[in-house]
Amino acid sequence: MKIIMLGAPGAGKGTQAKKIADKYSIPHISTGDIFRANIKEGTELGKKAKTYMDQGLLVPDDLVVDLVVDRVQQDDCKNGYVLDGFPRTIPQAESLDAALEKLNDKIDYAVNVEVPDENIIRRMSGRRACLGCGATYHIEHIPPKTEGICDTCGKELVLRDDDKPETVKKRLDVYHEQTQPLIDYYTKKNVLAEVDGTKDMEEVFQDIVKVLGA
Numbered sequence: 001m002k003i004i005m006l007g008a009p010g011a012g013k014g015t016q017a018k019k020i021a022d023k024y025s026i027p028h029i030s031t032g033d034i035f036r037a038n039i040k041e042g043t044e045l046g047k048k049a050k051t052y053m054d055q056g057l058l059v060p061d062d063l064v065v066d067l068v069v070d071r072v073q074q075d076d077c078k079n080g081y082v083l084d085g086f087p088r089t090i091p092q093a094e095s096l097d098a099a100l101e102k103l104n105d106k107i108d109y110a111v112n113v114e115v116p117d118e119n120i121i122r123r124m125s126g127r128r129a130c131l132g133c134g135a136t137y138h139i140e141h142i143p144p145k146t147e148g149i150c151d152t153c154g155k156e157l158v159l160r161d162d163d164k165p166e167t168v169k170k171r172l173d174v175y176h177e178q179t180q181p182l183i184d185y186y187t188k189k190n191v192l193a194e195v196d197g198t199k200d201m202e203e204v205f206q207d208i209v210k211v212l213g214a
Ligand code: ADP
Pocket: 008, 009, 010, 013, 031, 032, 033, 035, 052, 053, 056, 057, 058, 059, 060, 061, 064, 084, 085, 086, 087, 088, 092, 162, 171
């Protein structure tokens, strides 16, 4: 099963993508996590990406497309994958489709996690991320067992640099302008599934499972 997660920053794509990946035993591929890992390691890609990410802007398409197209052709992706944070622009979606078509392949579902902007700002200020394993928590809604420590890997949790309210506002503008058009794009391809992302985490997941089946 090949799945794309769509939705505003903070809609819960990553949270749900991890649960999908576990349930269906497929890899969770997050372009944001890949960039953050590169920033932490100080790679050239990380340095380039950081200048855009810190401003709430998208990283240019040419820095992300090849990376994802290579990743989805690795062995562990044979039975499917869940893409989280990619595609984010129409050209990215077109490049992915073209690459998959060459492989005689296609996306099965684009799951849109719908959350209004008002809820997003509140969610983001409470988000805490683990830079070790990519797990995400919320100080009120989804707290870790021990404050400030990742349940999964024991590393320290941080507030992401780009989760400050000013940057979140910019990211929402960028989302509406550049990413939201993908909802139409995947509707036309007959693969769009909408879920109400304002429900609690487990309910949202059950709604997604209903769409995906079994
Ligand atoms: P969120 O879903 O919370 O907005 P992500 O972790 O997916 O955050 O992305 C963080 C940042 O990484 C984005 O604001 C953007 O700068 C960059 N990024 C991630 N994926 C892409 C992509 N597919 N295209 C361009 N930029 C990306």
